Amino acid sequence: MHEKISAERKIKCGILNGLMYASAGLICLILLGLIGYILYRGLGNISWELLSTKPSLIRGTTGILPNILNTLYIILITLVIVLPLGVGAAIYLNEYASNKKVVRIIELATETLSGIPSIIYGLVGMLIFVQFFSLGTSLIAGSFTLVIMTLPTVIRTTQESLKTVPNGYREGSLALGAGKWYMIRTVVLPSAIDGIVTGCILSVGRIVGESAALLFTAGMANEILNLKDAVLPGNAGSTLTVSLYMYAKERGEFEIAFAIAAILLVLTFIINMSAKMAAKILKKGRG
Amino acid sequence: MSKVKKASVVLERAMNCIFTVCGFLTIAFVLLITGFLVVSGLPAIKEIGIIDFLFGTTWASTAQTPSYGILPFILSSIYGTCGAIIIGVPIGIMCAIFLAKMSSPRISGVVSSAVDLLSGIPSVVYGLVGMIVIVPLVRETFNLPDGANLFSAIIVLTVMILPSVISVSETAIRSVPREYEEASLALGATKTETVFKVVVPAAKSGILTSVVLGIGRAIGEAMAVMMVAGNVANMPGLFTSVRFLTTAVASEMSYSSGLQREALFSIALVLFVFIMLINVVLNLIAKKKER
Numbered sequence: 001m002h003e004k005i006s007a008e009r010k011i012k013c014g015i016l017n018g019l020m021y022a023s024a025g026l027i028c029l030i031l032l033g034l035i036g037y038i039l040y041r042g043l044g045n046i047s048w049e050l051l052s053t054k055p056s057l058i059r060g061t062t063g064i065l066p067n068i069l070n071t072l073y074i075i076l077i078t079l080v081i082v083l084p085l086g087v088g089a090a091i092y093l094n095e096y097a098s099n100k101k102v103v104r105i106i107e108l109a110t111e112t113l114s115g116i117p118s119i120i121y122g123l124v125g126m127l128i129f130v131q132f133f134s135l136g137t138s139l140i141a142g143s144f145t146l147v148i149m150t151l152p153t154v155i156r157t158t159q160e161s162l163k164t165v166p167n168g169y170r171e172g173s174l175a176l177g178a179g180k181w182y183m184i185r186t187v188v189l190p191s192a193i194d195g196i197v198t199g200c201i202l203s204v205g206r207i208v209g210e211s212a213a214l215l216f217t218a219g220m221a222n223e224i225l226n227l228k229d230a231v232l233p234g235n236a237g238s239t240l241t242v243s244l245y246m247y248a249k250e251r252g253e254f255e256i257a258f259a260i261a262a263i264l265l266v267l268t269f270i271i272n273m274s275a276k277m278a279a280k281i282l283k284k285g286r287g
Numbered sequence: 288m289s290k291v292k293k294a295s296v297v298l299e300r301a302m303n304c305i306f307t308v309c310g311f312l313t314i315a316f317v318l319l320i321t322g323f324l325v326v327s328g329l330p331a332i333k334e335i336g337i338i339d340f341l342f343g344t345t346w347a348s349t350a351q352t353p354s355y356g357i358l359p360f361i362l363s364s365i366y367g368t369c370g371a372i373i374i375g376v377p378i379g380i381m382c383a384i385f386l387a388k389m390s391s392p393r394i395s396g397v398v399s400s401a402v403d404l405l406s407g408i409p410s411v412v413y414g415l416v417g418m419i420v421i422v423p424l425v426r427e428t429f430n431l432p433d434g435a436n437l438f439s440a441i442i443v444l445t446v447m448i449l450p451s452v453i454s455v456s457e458t459a460i461r462s463v464p465r466e467y468e469e470a471s472l473a474l475g476a477t478k479t480e481t482v483f484k485v486v487v488p489a490a491k492s493g494i495l496t497s498v499v500l501g502i503g504r505a506i507g508e509a510m511a512v513m514m515v516a517g518n519v520a521n522m523p524g525l526f527t528s529v530r531f532l533t534t535a536v537a538s539e540m541s542y543s544s545g546l547q548r549e550a551l552f553s554i555a556l557v558l559f560v561f562i563m564l565i566n567v568v569l570n571l572i573a574k575k576k577e578r
Contacts, residue, residue, distance in 0.1 A: 027401060038412065117506070248411075249514055
């Protein structure tokens with residue numbers, strides 16, 4: 001190259017490069033700022049008392065144990081319901097459905113579901129589960145709402161990994177005389193386990209972070225429940241996110257709010273990492 | 288022998304049925320949600336009158352002579368979303384280009400994890416930080432009596448849409464065939480020129496998808512907006528406290544009754560229509576891309 005590029009082009013490229021670096025830097029800065037600030041304000045307020053008690057005026061304690069338990073219950077109940085449904089739907093789409101048009105419509109519906117904002121899920125969940133099925137404002141109504149909300153995630157991740165199972169596996173199994181269900185149970189599903197686990201973890205992430213859909217379905221109560229009560233209708237309870245909202249917005253107790261935020265942040269981090277790890281490990285195991 | 292066969296045939300049939308039912312569940316859910324929203328949202332619109340409802344400028348649901356105009360909410364939602372898109376999309380696309388084309392794989396990995404983490408942070412956490420950091424900052428910088436306004440909401444929404452804009456655009460940019468770039472580089476264009484004049488135009492439908500997804504996320508966000516936008520039913524201005532469609536539903540739900548409650552369902556229906564429009568746009572983009 002004898003002649004160098006013109007100054008104008010050089011400047012243009014320089015500006016664009018600068019903007020790119022600045023944008024990427026800004027993202028990292030925002031994240032670091034957020035994490036740093038939340039941990040700084042929150043970690044100091046996390047104490048054993050906070051984690052192990054319930055809010056009580058008489059004893060003067062403000063604990064978040066009920067909220068931690070409620071979050072776990074909702075995760076558990078939602079996953080137990082959504083996993084079979086989602087995996088089943090993915091199996092239908094990938095293994096059974098022969099009509100392309102039907103598959104397209106179902107995929108369209110799945111995309112639509114994943115685009116609906118959580119406040120609408122909250123409202124519809126209230127209309128359907130709380131009022132129509134008269135479950136009352138309860139953990140179980142909240143879980144049912146979240147089942148609809150997380151269904152697209154489970155379907156999508158399972159379907160992705162079903163698609164990567166080689167057709168030879170299926171043909172080999174069928175040629176040996178296995179029935180279709182037997183083939184799916186023994187050959188296809190074990191090979192698609194990575195997608196199912198990833199879907200699970202992503203759903204947990206979504207459930208942990210959800211608040212708008214739970215505000216009117218699972219309620220705002222802060223009582224300690226056991227698992228048996230949690231599945232019964234009429235037992236309301238707030239999850240960590242909902243209680244964060246209540247502490248910050250309604251009561252102005254920011255110390256507790258930041259403590260919960262710090263816990264949520266750590267949980268988010270763990271969920272993110274485990275999704276990545278699970279995908280890596282299970283894919284490797286599949287060879 | 289025949290008994291075994293019979294049992295297995297029955298089992299096969301049963302599983303076939305079960306999977307088919309699972310498969311059609313999502314369609315059923317979409318219909319269920321649409322049905323419930325339409326049935327519970329239409330009565331109030333009918334009673335108030337669609338013109339008065341959509342274009343009325345005052346919302347006073349608890350006044351003696353209540354008026355239910357949701358134009359302030361619609362405009363606030365649109366302005367807030369536009370603001371977040373105008374600020375967030377250029378930053379997001381620049382960052383996506385950086386991640387896909389300009390940086391080393393290691394740096395890309397680190398920044399990508401940061402983006403993933405940002406997208407996983409619950410919206411109430413964004414709301415909390417917005418409430419404690421952004422709102423006072425806006426109040427002091429612009430010398431306002433209250434910092435909880437549309438501007439604060441736009442800033443928080445911008446941060447919240449960035450992850451989806453970045454990750455979808457990045458995928459789109461990465462999927463542009465390498466030959467395009469090589470041809471451009473061979474003609475003497477610099478790396479930066481190649482990326483901006485060849486790769487980005489080739490990835491434009493994917494980038495557009497990311498923008499539309501961002502719009503969907505911003506217009507549907509409730510909790511974070513509720514915590515930073517001030518939550519007063521004003522006509523929107525950059526520094527006035529506003530209520531979005533989402534927060535209008537959320538803020539009065541717990542104590543509403545009668546026509547007020549029905550009007551809230553109608554607001555949700557309007558929001559739903561917006562989301563459906565966004566879905567249609569997404570599908571149009573996808574269809575165009577296929578061609």
